[in-house]
Amino acid sequence: MRRAAALAFIPLLAVAALAGCGSSSSSKPAAAASPDTYKSVTVTGAFGKAPTVTIPKVAASGPLYTKTLIQGTGAKVTSTEGLMGNVVAYDWSGKTSKIVGTSYSPGLFISGQVLPSLEKALVGQNVGSRVLAVIPPADGLGSNGTQEGIGANDTLVFVVDMTSTFNTTGVSGTQTSDGGGALPTVTPAKAGSTAGPTLTINTKATPPKTLQVKTLIKGTGAVVKKGAEIAVQYNGYIWRTGKSFQSSWTDGQGAFTTAIGVGQTIPGWDTGLVGQTVGSRVLLVIPPADGYGTSGNSQAGITGTDTLAFVVDILATT
Secondary structure, eight states, X not given: OOOOOXXXXXXXXXXXXXXXXXXXXXXXXXXXXOOOOGGGOEEESOTTSOOEEEOOSSOOOOSOEEEEEEOOOSOBOOTTEEEEEEEEEEEEETTEEEESSSSOEEEEEETTSSOHHHHHHHTTOXXXXXXXXXXXXXXXXXXXXXXXXXXXXXXXXXXXXXXXXXXXXXXXXXXXXXXXXXXXXXXXXXXXXXXXXXXXXXXXXXXXSSOEEEEXXXXXXXXXXXXXXXXXXXXXXXXXXXXXXXXXXXXXXXXXXEEOSSSSSOXXXXXXXXXXXXXXXXXXXXXXXXXXGGGOBGGGTBOTTOOEEEEEEEEEEO
16 A cells, blocks of 8 residues: 655655765865855745745755744644645756646645655744745755656755644544444554554455445544545555555554545545545455455555455545
């Protein structure tokens, strides 16, 4: 299930460490310091509205630059929370700049799944703030190559309106159902555990032939819409073996983000999660045609005839 998490327009990429520069000969004159042009970026407009960003038509240069443009009055964002915000991003290359994407769009920011430099700019800020982050290549994509037409030596410019936070560990509330019957039984995690809920599957029983969707906890948050970005925690099982093949609660990668309803994930997720509400826990039983099809997923041990079962906690949606 897991794919590279998206931060609005910029896919997550780890930043390679840069080798230190050797000392220069004392006989050579010191190189002139590059002017700091990052501080010349200006942003105008109201919070929650698409900002007007003016990037000077000069070569981008300077250290990582962050500025709180509008001071919010909400709670400070911590590194253990997810953040929802409207974001616009620019690629600043040489003396030119271009927007990456086409509109001012909401994004989901999860610790460890955004550029560390951007995370640094946002953690500790108050909800309701507008933050500017101008990120040099070494703190951005760097030597990892290009994404979305962004060069390895390009500067990134972000403007983020921080609208709300969310819990990334799972949903709260008491299950009104544990599934059961012809479906797998869902057991919530024990108090204090970070392992998430588990499934018990009767592997001798014939799995359902059609997609089964059962809401175990009904959340009171926003409705998940087709094309939205969602953040979830999930545990996925193979019916045939009764064993988990992947769990975001335990795989060390944290909450999973994906666009939903548009083919970015398996069809059973697209159908079963659109229309659910944030804060919900959902049981999905997915036949092969709505899962990985006849080709299966050999890397995960899934054959072309395997039925899958998932318990999914919906944490946030754009």
